[in-house]
Amino acid sequence: MGGRPKIALYWCAGCGGCEESVIDLAEDLLTVAEKAEIVFWPVALDARYRDVAAMEDAEIDATFINGAIRLDDHIRMVRLLRKKSKRIIAHGSCAHMGGVIGLANLFTPRQLLECAYRQVPSMADPPGPLPVEGGDGPRMPELLPVVKALDQVVKVDAIIPGCPPPPETMARVIDDVIHGRLPAEKTVFAHRKALCHECPRLDSRPEKIEITRFKRLHQTRWDPDVCFLPQGLICLGPVTRGGCDARCIGANMPCRGCFGPTERMDDFGAGAIACIAAMMAGTDEPALAQLVDSIADPVGLFYRYCLAASVLGTGPTP
Numbered sequence: 208m209g210g211r212p213k214i215a216l217y218w219c220a221g222c223g224g225c226e227e228s229v230i231d232l233a234e235d236l237l238t239v240a241e242k243a244e245i246v247f248w249p250v251a252l253d254a255r256y257r258d259v260a261a262m263e264d265a266e267i268d269a270t271f272i273n274g275a276i277r278l279d280d281h282i283r284m285v286r287l288l289r290k291k292s293k294r295i296i297a298h299g300s301c302a303h304m305g306g307v308i309g310l311a312n313l314f315t316p317r318q319l320l321e322c323a324y325r326q327v328p329s330m331a332d333p334p335g336p337l338p339v340e341g342g343d344g345p346r347m348p349e350l351l352p353v354v355k356a357l358d359q360v361v362k363v364d365a366i367i368p369g370c371p372p373p374p375e376t377m378a379r380v381i382d383d384v385i386h387g388r389l390p391a392e393k394t395v396f397a398h399r400k401a402l403c404h405e406c407p408r409l410d411s412r413p414e415k416i417e418i419t420r421f422k423r424l425h426q427t428r429w430d431p432d433v434c435f436l437p438q439g440l441i442c443l444g445p446v447t448r449g450g451c452d453a454r455c456i457g458a459n460m461p462c463r464g465c466f467g468p469t470e471r472m473d474d475f476g477a478g479a480i481a482c483i484a485a486m487m488a489g490t491d492e493p494a495l496a497q498l499v500d501s502i503a504d505p506v507g508l509f510y511r512y513c514l515a516a517s518v519l520g521t522g523p524t525p
């Protein structure tokens with residue numbers, strides 16, 4: 208690399224938490240700005256689409272993209288960034304697997320707009336037009352029929368998983384880039400093994416678990432030193448890639464899978480269902496059906512971060 212490495216950051220459909228994981232670099236951001244040239248970062252810099260379009264192909268060393276692909280504008284932008292970047296890094300669960308934004312695939316775009324602009328109690332009465340109805344105003348970006356993960360639109364070279372990713376991981380990857388060490392293709396900045404292997408509660412996880420009733424945290428007095436699973440609380444640590452330092456477990460929250468599947472699994476949600484189903488006690492079908500019914504919001508639980516990237520992720524028929 209000649210001169211300072213060039214970095215870009217872009218935000219598609221997300222909550223802003225991944226941008227925050229960059230801001231969390233705090234004073235180290237000044238070092239990044241000194242050692243690298245941040246050529247595009249809409250949250251912080253006034254650079255436009257046309258500025259990126261004017262760059263040479265592969266001029267940017269690494270582009271960090273967070274958020275899911277929700278709008279036609281996202282497709283246009285990430286394709287341009289792909290062309291202009293040596294490495295595209297999916298930054299956070301939404302870019303990696305569609306994230307929580309991907310749960311919108313349970314509804315059509317029209318249903319989503321009706322809900323957001325007409326049905327929520329805080330909406331003005333009578334409600335105004337939906338954004339898609341346009342009028343004479345500026346062109347609004349269009350909702351795609353379904354939310355996509357970044358690699359369903361452009362080739363992704365590396366992944367920083369997490370919702371949001373740990374600031375230490377962000378710091379390490381950015382430090383690598385500013386020192387000219389671009390990530391090898393298919394790098395996932397996480398551990399290969401499942402989260403359970405780094406969990407402080409692992410010793411209390413029995414070899415065989417038989418769950419007779421699923422509970423939610425507010426329904427039970429749980430032991431904070433014991434694995435959630437034998438207590439009937441669903442934790443997805445056995446199927447989730449480690450590397451987050453078990454931060455949620457440390458805060459007394461079961462794992463919900465934001466780091467995505469371990470290498471041996473193709474579909475995170477299916478793997479998570481199979482894992483928990485294998486722990487259900489008994490063989491009596493009505494009792495098993497009752498046990499399944501006691502799982503609140505199964506899609507939101509097993510596919511919370513990965514519906515868009517799953518085999519189910521194509522959304523309802525409009």
Ligand code: SF4
Pocket residue numbers: 220221222223224225226273274298299300301302306307369370371372
């Ligand atoms: S991965 Fe999490 S923190 Fe990042 S944009 Fe998506 S919802 Fe927000």
Ligand code: SF4
Pocket residue numbers: 402403406407408409412433434435436442443444445456461462
């Ligand atoms: S299932 Fe959850 S609580 Fe139990 S050992 Fe694995 S990560 Fe820890």
